[in-house]
Amino acid sequence: MKYRAKIEVSLKPGHSDPEGETTARLLKELGYAVQAVNVSKAYTVNLEAASLKEAKAKAEEMSRRLLANPTKDNYTITVEEQK
């Protein structure tokens, strides 16, 4: 079966986000009432797995092994079957 996993890697609270802070500052200068900007990274992974459960487990493993560094990153995963 073919699945599509969307993995979003974002910073844990308390860690500096220089890109987000710079973007927020500029948006404020452009006149937007922006309080804060947080930058995250999104990966869309097309994969094959025997079941939805296995696809989720694989996406979880990929996140832990490579896509996120637990020191500073959180991640969220959503998996759906590819039609």
Next chain:
Amino acid sequence: MKREEIKTLIMRVGGTNCDAETQRAFRELGAQAETLHLNEVVKRRNLMDYNALVFPGGFAHGDYVRSGAIWARLVMAKLGKELKAFIDEGRPILGICNGFQVLVEEGLLPGFEGVSAYPEASLAPNIRGYQCRWVYLKNENRGNCIFTGKVPEGKVLRMPIAHGEGRFVLPKEKEGALLAKLYENDMVVFRYCDKNGVAAEEKYPVNPNGAFHDIAGICNREGTVFGMMPHPERAFYWWQQPDWTRQTQMTQYGDGKLIFESIVEHLAKRC
């Protein structure tokens, strides 16, 4: 072991760009140095033929995902067992800039309880983006780190940095306790400081990237695995220094030589 018998491996992958200078530094000191691509090392299965291993600087795999992350995962997947044996035997491993990022992503540094399955620290994006300039570093190691054997404690060194992701961070919820552990085990090596050795206190520009506690380089508990963001191989010869045309008299070598000399001397004495 005689100096000329010391065999150093400079590992590279696509995007590595400081391998030639690193190799030359070792050869200048009389040691053997060979540069090999990771795939070649995997093919030959010859990591244990070498006395020391270096992950040099560069932008391996385009710095995709996070700097050093892809190279680190590849090494652990393909050479994990050999690398652990290398460390267990106390053979030195040096990571410079991108190489430091690799050692952190591999779980070799800090390595509070030995090699960890997941990174225990991170070299996060700099507070003010990519920085390429000379900085000052203070050696705070009390003697554990074999890579600073030739550098007296408290000595201030000058070397260049060139990175966009070098802000050393620890997990926020336990950074105080982990910093204490770094000191307790004598794992702190270099901190960013001004030319008089006064700590940057995390303030830009003396601390160029916003690193926690101004940390520029750390080693493992055993002192045999060491990573640093600045480039000693770019501060090796006198003519690599930024002010050589303004000085009337220069020493033959720059401060970076001390790092390579420390490794070579350690190996020469050890074996």
